[in-house]
Amino acid sequence: MFVLAISAFILVICSPVSPFKEHWFTQQLDHFDDNNDRTWMQRYYYNFESYRTGGPVFLYIEGETAARPSFLFRGQFAEMALEVGAAMYLVEHRFYGESKPTADTSVKNLRYLTSEQALADLAAFIRNKTAAYGRDTWVTFGGSYPGALSLWMRLKYPSLTRGAMSASAPLVAKVDYSGYNDIIERAILTVSGENCTKALASAVAEVQELLKTDTGRTELYTKFNLCEYLGERDYKTFQFAIHNRIAWIVQYNEIPTSEVNLTIPQLCQHMTNESLGDEVTRYATIPMHGLSADNQKPNTLDRETLLSLSGLQCLHADYKMTIASLRVPKFNAQRTYFYQLCNEFGWFQTSDGVRQPFRGFSFDYFFDRCYMVFGRKFTPARIVRGIAKTNEIYGGRKIAENITNAYIFNGGIDPWHPLSYIGQSDHIQGYSPPGNPTFHALYDPESSHCAITNTDFPTDSNKLRESRKLAMKYLKSWIQYK
Incomplete structure (x- = not known):
């Protein structure tokens, strides 16, 4: 986040070539104006190779970069899908990559670039795929800004998802x-x-x-x-x-x-x-x-x-x-x-x-x-x-009290964690706020930004490994996996 001049290049170097083809979904330009019937095509990818009959559907939320379908076959997201037999989708954020709702990015057109519109895009996508395939057990994933979107999705559209996973999400606008x-x-x-x-x-x-x-x-x-x-x-x-x-x-x-x-x-x-x-x-x-x-x-x-x-x-x-x-x-x-x-x-x-x-x-x-x-x-x-309006809409850290079936991971080395939710000062693993036992805060003082989203690595701390195991435990409880 906010080092895009470097990060865009880094991602080109680090992301393996994806074997999955791009697909397109028709979206409304403005989900909140019934008089605006303009549409556009949103890019997405899917991987059903891990899916087993009756399994859940994972939705990986992209953010301030072009879609990276490599997440459909590597990292925590893909490993968790393999273990529980999940179908996987990855959806590109409006106004990034090839998901271009308007002819250009003039200020007039950028009024359609908001987190609320992005969440409404995801809601429309879930409704459409649920109707088409009958799979209604959805869990969202995201890291950094998309990690915030994952939790905000659970807040604004709770009936559409079974749970939300989030890493290093800045929840407070500042x-x-x-x-x-x-x-x-x-x-x-x-x-x-x-x-x-x-x-x-x-x-x-x-x-x-x-x-x-x-x-x-x-x-x-x-x-x-x-x-x-x-x-x-x-x-x-x-x-x-x-x-x-x-x-x-x-x-x-x-x-x-x-x-x-x-x-x-x-x-x-x-x-x-x-x-x-x-x-x-x-x-x-x-x-x-x-x-x-x-x-x-x-x-x-x-x-x-x-x-x-x-x-x-x-x-x-x-x-x-x-x-x-x-x-x-x-x-x-x-x-x-x-x-x-x-x-x-x-x-x-x-x-x-x-x-x-x-x-x-x-x-x-x-x-x-x-x-x-x-x-x-x-x-x-x-x-x-x-x-200030953003904090009013989503509630900042209070989201931990207002959504169920969710976890958020943060690392102490990550410069974004002060804007996130980390639970109590003693950082009890899996801490839940009073009255909300299915929201969990995971924390590793030695980890950096979105570290949990990778697979286990020899140099990982014990707390990071523990966080991945707890994340799987929480997921299985949400989807009633047996």
Whole structure:
């Protein structure tokens, strides 16, 4: 989430080719306007290979990226389907991938891009397939933003599903989410110690000093391999861009399927290695390689190779170019997801927190981007109202008290977990809020974003393994599996 410039490329590298064909479903453009009869075609995939007569139906919810049908044959979703004999569907989110409800993504058309419309899409899909095949035991799955959709689906359409599974779901919409970077600081400190956090903070502070002079900006241009010399309006964009590299590493720390992603210990080994140069030089040359298949040697996808493969020979930090690219009303996940952030969720990862190493991108930077990209109606007051409305619609963390047959997993290394529901402070595994015994909170202090959605891996913690077993136990109770 919110590192789309990197994540889109990572997914291309990591996702295996799918053997399943794409299919199309006719959807209403506006589910809440009876006078609007416009329709569009939504892409979906299915896999019935694990299905046994009388088995449930699993619905994997996609989010702010193109559909990834590889989830139909790998990971926790596919393994659970195999064990209980489930049919599997995977549905692409409107305005992402090839699911294009309108001719373009003009602001006029983006009014149809809301979480409520996305949930109504899923409801229509379930109703149609239930009527066609007579299978009415549906369970939804999702991780990150789709994890929130999975729980919200259970809240808004409880009669259509038997249960909901969710991983790392941000349930609270929030304007200034500086807590994201606070967790990055805490995660690095917990995993690798204060030498690393001090080196990172020192590098960030020195970058701010270098931005004050022509000589300093020239040094940054060279060390960070920038595409353009930095003007004054570029400073915030530059500092946010280099922050994203650290954010990506921490958010997906030690996820075995992300072969091109560095771990926190590897990041810190780099940042504390004085033989590589001063702290700014180390900050500028953080590689993006992870572990090879044998989990021992770094693979060959270093920073320069990734830049070459992605067609990027340098780092873009030009404010005008960033705004211009986001304003083009084409189907682009960075534009559509940014619209959702400005319109419904916020989740702006600012540097305003006092317990983080980053500086240079306050919430005014994100407000400005919303205004410049989507027009004068996107004032700070309007953005704040939209985010407050989201919390009114879904209830934030109170959803744990209001839905049945659901679980949510979170990891302590994941920067998104403060916006989720983690139960009590002592993190009792499977904790249920008072009066709601079928809602469960699973938590592993050592895990990162959506870690539960992968299959068991040798380096997984005992709590992560336990969480997967409990998830299966809860699922079987919902569907009355024998």
